[in-house]
Amino acid sequence: MHYWTNEIWRLSYLVIGFGLLGLLIGAGGWGVALGLAVHMTFTLWHLKKLYGWLEAPVMQKPPSGDGVWGDLFDRLYRYQKSQAQLQGRLRRVLTRVEESSEAMQDGIVMLDRAGHLDWWNSAAERMLGLDARHDRGHHITNYLRDPAFIQYFNQADYSEPVFLSSPAHDGRTIEARITVFGDNERLVLARDVTRLQRLEQTRRDFVANVSHELRTPLTVVSGYLETFLDQADQQESPVPPRLKRAFGQMQSQTRRMQSLVDDLLTLSRLETSERQTERQPVDIAALCREIHTDAASLSNGRHQFTLSLDEHRTILGDANELRSALSNLVINAVRYTPDGTTITLRYLDHPRGAMVEVIDDGDGIPKTHLSRLTERFYRVDKSRSTQSGGTGLGLAIVKHVLLRHDARLEIESDVGQGATFRCVFPASRLAAGSSRLT
Structure with a gap:
């Protein structure tokens, strides 16, 4: 700050000195003008030195200067050095980034x-x-x-x-x-990802082949068990009651294995077939009514059901695949929510198209599990899943069906707050000219 004070005093001395000199010869104004001209010449001389220094091709030491100009040259030189050091660090960082990217x-x-x-x-x-x-x-x-x-x-x-x-x-x-x-x-x-895709294709082929090969022996075992049970139910049957109970448990587990094989084959077909599905108009509202009726029968009065159809546009896709996806969501709600809970099935408008929601007010799902629910065989509670008879493939099937229909699955839930499973279909999948509820 003192440099500015000195510079002001310098200007004052020049103006006052030359002004007094001018008064002595009867031209005080010309004396003040001469003092300002001398200060301007001093300033222009330093500006020329500054400009020449800045025009130098490489960084050089600053020129010498008096008063505020000397301080300005020193400050600019220090700033120039700091910027050069910063640029050097940035160049080294960029070099390391490029080298690491090349590796x-x-x-x-x-x-x-x-x-x-x-x-x-x-x-x-x-x-x-x-x-x-x-x-x-x-x-x-x-x-x-x-x-x-x-x-x-x-x-x-x-x-x-x-x-x-x-x-x-x-x-x-x-x-x-x-x-x-x-x-x-x-x-x-x-x-x-060529190698990963080949491994994934090998896995899919293996699952599909094994599932297909298991279907025939399971059918044979199931047929014989039904025959044995029919004979055990007849009067004067030689089959002991203990063996009859064993046949019943064997038949129950065989049916569960058949259900698992069917789901594996369904999932395998969805994964291996062409991504492009049929684009036939599917009446989702009517489909929701049918699923609602089937779910109520499966629940047998253990749950309360609500059906809400605020949207009536049809969706272009495969009716069987969509039925499988929506049925899996509703059946999961019936299987995994306690008795007395309410299950809501809704078909309504969405800013990007239309959506189907399955909502329950059950125990809810911890948020840590939500991102993995669509994985094959992933179970939040293994004991409850085993008791319910689920295969652990329902949500995986839902995910793949929605992917084939350019849709997405959204899951919202937390402990004690129930769960919402939302199927969002894009506007491109809505049939042109289909009716819409107003």
Whole structure:
């Protein structure tokens, strides 16, 4: 601050001194003007030195200066050095980021706001066939032309990855996921999942084959058990009561195994068949009425049921698959909620299309389990699931049916607050011209 005080005193001395000198010769105003001119010359001289220093091609020591100019040169020099050190650290960080990105097996592609290629690592170059000499600045969809990726890129909903064929290697499958960062810029992460998909396909084939092979012997065992039980029910039957009870338990477990095999075959068919399903109009409102009636019969008065149909538009899809999905949700509610609870089945409007909700006011599900409920054979309470006769595949079937109908499953629940299972269908799945309740 004292530099400014000194500079003001310097200006004052020049103005007063030259002003007094001018008064002595009868031109006081010219004396003040001459004092200001001298100070201006002093200032311009230092500005020229500053400009020349800033124009220097490399960082040099600052020029010498008097008063406030010397302090300004020193401050600028210190700031210049700090910025140079900061830039050096940033360059080292960027170098490490580039080196670590180059060491990754997964491809990384940076896009600008418009979706143009900005930077990518070597893995992305190998995986996607990009060339740094020609491709920088071009739009990503010029190189990833798979319709699935183009739809994924344009929909701006990147909660799930997309799978596509590698444009550079035939027979290879790429998992791509987009993340938004910065000023609406995007980062594409690409991973070669060919081996994982082959292992998954092997698993699916194994489950399908084993399930198919189990169906015939189970049918034979079930048939013989029914024959034995029929004979045991006849009067004067030689079958002891203890053996009759054993036959009954064997038949119960055989039916449970048959139900498990049927669910495994259903799930296998949903996983292995084409993703594109039939697009026939399905009257969801009528389907909900039928499921409501079946659920009430299954409950046999143990639960209260409510049916609410605020939406009457039909959905384009496969009626059998949709029936299987909605039935599984309602049957799960009957199986896993205590007696006396209320189960509500609703079909209503949704901002993105339409939705079906299955709501119960039972014990609820801890939030830690919600993300895993659609996994195969995952059980929140193993003892209750075994007693209820469930196979642990119902929600997995629901998930795959909804995926085949471009829909999603939302689950909301907490302990003591019941549970809500919501099937949300997009507007693209609503039949054009179908009636809507107003």
